[in-house]
Amino acid sequence: MGYIGRPMANNLIHVADIEAPARCVVFDKDGTLIDFHAIWGPRLERGAAALAEAADLGNEFLGQLYRAAGYDPADGTTSGQGPLATAPLHQFTVVIASVVYQHGINWDEALELSQEHIGAAMTARPNPKEIIPKGAVTESLRRLNEAGIRTTIATTDNRSATEAMLDTLDLRRFFTDVRCGDDTGPVKPDTAVLEGIAATLQLNVSDLIMVGDTVSDLAMARKAGAALCVGVTGGAGSIEQLQPHADVLIEDVGQIRPA
Ligand SMILES: [Mg+2]
Numbered sequence: 257m258g259y260i261g262r263p264m265a266n267n268l269i270h271v272a273d274i275e276a277p278a279r280c281v282v283f284d285k286d287g288t289l290i291d292f293h294a295i296w297g298p299r300l301e302r303g304a305a306a307l308a309e310a311a312d313l314g315n316e317f318l319g320q321l322y323r324a325a326g327y328d329p330a331d332g333t334t335s336g337q338g339p340l341a342t343a344p345l346h347q348f349t350v351v352i353a354s355v356v357y358q359h360g361i362n363w364d365e366a367l368e369l370s371q372e373h374i375g376a377a378m379t380a381r382p383n384p385k386e387i388i389p390k391g392a393v394t395e396s397l398r399r400l401n402e403a404g405i406r407t408t409i410a411t412t413d414n415r416s417a418t419e420a421m422l423d424t425l426d427l428r429r430f431f432t433d434v435r436c437g438d439d440t441g442p443v444k445p446d447t448a449v450l451e452g453i454a455a456t457l458q459l460n461v462s463d464l465i466m467v468g469d470t471v472s473d474l475a476m477a478r479k480a481g482a483a484l485c486v487g488v489t490g491g492a493g494s495i496e497q498l499q500p501h502a503d504v505l506i507e508d509v510g511q512i513r514p515a
Pocket of ligand 1: 284285286287288468469470491492
């Protein structure tokens, strides 16, 4: 992966109307770099419908499945602190399997049905229509890299979907480190994810700015001691949820600029 720019610049970073010294910006993926809602609600609905059909279960099952996932099919909204917004796939399939189990199907079969149908829907290779950048992503990353600021990704999504996003939006060259939910090793919100990124770059966590659209991202960053916890609105987390955990809220990553 490429790294552009001066490695040891004086790294003051502006985020909206505040600033902090930092050497690296860690981005969440869904809801931060790309639109959250364009992907995950429709995917869950497709997987849930296939699962209901395969298990011969009806609307009551679907209602319970959506509540367990933290998703409202009536208006397509996702709960910012629920499993759909924050859990890696291996946890999410267990959440859904427990709903299947509660409808009279034995556990082994419930898990298999969840992995087969929910797993397939959630891990299908994203098509370009599902990958919508949230604001001026490329410009923001280029500016940061040119100023000597490293940029990295920490997502709970799988590596294959993450790489599809990087290729579709031609962003691969900007990231020195990409950590995914199915990698071996720690997964968000474990603070070891940020500690690992810092260690790889020979930095401290206090040199990192974390940018994310969920409480999970921001609480992790604050607990780890990041330089700034930046909340992105319009993703899975509401402003009311994010505010107490964020040093600053932005609408998109274009509001992050080197000094
Ligand atoms: Mg997110």
